[in-house]
Amino acid sequence: MPLRRTPLPEWAITRRRELGERLVATRRAAGLSQDQLADRVGVERRTIQRYESGERDPRYTDLLLIADALGAPVTDLVG
Secondary structure, three states: OOOOOOOOOHHHHHHHHHHHHHHHHHHHHOOOOHHHHHHHHOOOHHHHHHHHHOOOOOOHHHHHHHHHHHOOOHHHHHO
16 A cells, blocks of 8 residues: 555544544444454454554445444444
C-alpha cells in the first residue's frame, strides 16, 4: 500500500478513532466478536481490529458490509 505524501491532519485522526470506538460499541451491542464480524464481512479479524483501533480507515464497501452485519445505519457508525 502506498504511503501518504502528507500526514493526516489531527482532526482526521480523531474522526478515525471515533469511528473505531463506535464500531466497537455497536459490535458489542450486537453481541458479536471480532471474528464473527470479520466472517460476516469477509475480511480477516486483524482488519476489524485495525478499523476498531483507528489504525486504518475501512473501505466504503467494507463499511457498508459492517453496517449491514451489525444491523446499524452507516450514518450511526460514521457519526
